[in-house]
Amino acid sequence: MMSSRIRRRSVELKEIDRLYRSMLGPFPERVPTNVEFLEEEECDGFTRSLIAWDNDATERVRGYLLRPTSGSAKLPAMMAFHGHGAWESGKKSTAGVDVQEGWVALGPTLVARGFAVLCGDAICWGDRQNPAGNPDGVMYERVxxxxxxAEGRCMAAQYVWDAMRQCDVLQSLAGIDADRIGAMxxxxxxxxxxxxxxxxxxISALVGVSSFYTYKALYAPPIKHCSTR
Incomplete structure (x- = not known):
């Protein structure tokens, strides 16, 4: 009886996985990351490096890599994803470069606990804002x-692809434990x-704070994104 329920549940989970992947649509072609270290800054107990990598065949992106100045030879790693927040901040908010008063930056907090931390920009934030300048903010996000x-994809798929590429980056770096990568x-x-x-x-560990809501809350009344500065 138990084994039949387990088998049935396994089939259900596989179908859910198939449907989810089909809804995301196709991912871009995977290319070499070509990681480049651009700048490095010594901070209190950690090093913050600005790095760049190829996100796909047409987009090169930048992010901050935080590593403790002392620690094990192979560090566990966390990807720190920023909130909706200010469009110009992006990765700077999670890396501790630009933090609103009263807020806690995820990157420095995690690196103090012995993690290497990669902080990137979500599409439409930071370096990935509209290079033309107009439209900007939420209007560019809509575009x-x-x-x-139109390409048969969606924003959710882009977020997932970005995380997949950040995993590629972390696995390519010396001193990172490729089997211990998490997301927060x-x-x-x-x-x-x-x-x-x-x-x-x-992604072997996950810490999600806030974000999800019921369908009732999503549709009535309409959710207003957090304010920006």
């Missing part, structure tokens, strides 16, 4: 979402963590 839909985020960043962990098996 990007429509473009992705607050608000929108929490959503990115959950969406990505459903697809990316290299």
């Amino acid at each position: 990007v979402a429509m473009r992705l839909l 985020g607050v608000s929108m960043g929490s959503g990115h963590s959950w969406l990505s962990a459903l697809v990316e098996p290299r």
Whole structure:
């Protein structure tokens, strides 16, 4: 009896996985990451490096890599995903470069606990804002979402792809334990963590703070994103 329920549940989970992946649509072609270290800063107990990598065949992105100045030879790693917040901040908020008063930056907090931390920009934030400048903010986010839909993809798929590529980056770096990669985020960043962990098996631990809501809350009244500065 128990074994039949387990088998039935296994079939159900496989079908859920298939449906989820089909809803995300196709991912871009995977290319070498070509990681480059651009800048390095010594901070209190850790090193913060600005690095760049190829996210796909047409987009090169930047992120902050935080590593403790002392620790084990092979560090566990966390991807820290930022919230909806200020469009210009992005990775700077999680890396501790630009933090709102009263807020706690995930990157420095995690690195103090012995993790290497990778902080990237979500699409439409930080370095990935509209290079033309106009439209910007939520209007540019809407444009990007429509473009992705025209390609048979969606914003959720882009978030997942970004996480997959960050896993590629972390696995390519010396001193990182490739078998201990986790994801953490607050608000929108929490959503990115959950969406990505459903697809990316290299995410072995997840911490999501806030973000998800009921369908009732989503549709009535309409949810207003957190304010920006």
